[in-house]
Amino acid sequence: MKNINFVAAPGKQEIELTYLFDAPVELVFQTYIDPERIPQWWGPKYLTTSVEKMEVRPGGQWRFIQCDAGFTEYAFHGVYHLVAPPRLLVLTFEYGGMPEHVLLESIHFEAQDGNTLVTDRTIFQSVEDRDGMLQSGMEEGSSESMERFAALLETQNKKH
């Protein structure tokens, strides 16, 4: 996996992340939307992530809970607007610690010579919300998630 790009231009209310995975697009998409796999890659490794709800269809809701060693819980939830396998997901995203601050995330999956280019664009309700997310360590958190996701894909890929 290569973290190709992280773009958060000053004054904009968006973030774009691009990754290239060494796996076919169908596998990448299916692994990404698999509730049973989420605890294996979603978020940083020092937190335990569990899936409370993950209905991958338009109007479906998702809710994940992260727990640290001191049993502090962090909740995240949203709804799926668009699910177009293996190509595109559009969903809303809200962090329980910032209630009513909602993001819209669009994740594009693109086949490239047997590899998969994933472009994840998030738009925020304000520049302040975007900058707050950046300050919370979002870049590092996303990178770690994507490294864990790549490692998981590698084990999945061997089975095929």
Added chain:
Amino acid sequence: MKNINFVAAPGKQEIELTYLFDAPVELVFQTYIDPERIPQWWGPKYLTTSVEKMEVRPGGQWRFIQCDAGFTEYAFHGVYHLVAPPRLLVLTFEYGGMPEHVLLESIHFEAQDGNTLVTDRTIFQSVEDRDGMLQSGMEEGSSESMERFAALLETQNKKH
């Protein structure tokens, strides 16, 4: 009703509309989310609007069809992320003519001395999407909708 403000700053991917309605916030909110009222105010008067689906709850879907005199149809749809009566709605919005271009709309309802201030903030996946929406006559369309909505509120208000 007073159209207080329309803000679409150059280079930004958002639009903010503010309206003041001469009706209490509960009535404004309930009228806004009433599927039976949608055909009476949603969109410009020369189009006929029908509600195919309007499930006002988190994860609920909505789908409206507009039809012109020549029977050309325009479809709009999305999902509700947040429904907090009588205060806030957050929903996604997609126009069938621009598939996979998704907006996130947050509509705040605020009581002000018996009147209601409605602030409608929409964020777009890109500045281009935002500017395309502006060029399609969004400002005039919204104004007309809100004038129709105010007229409807007036008839509703008399009944109370």
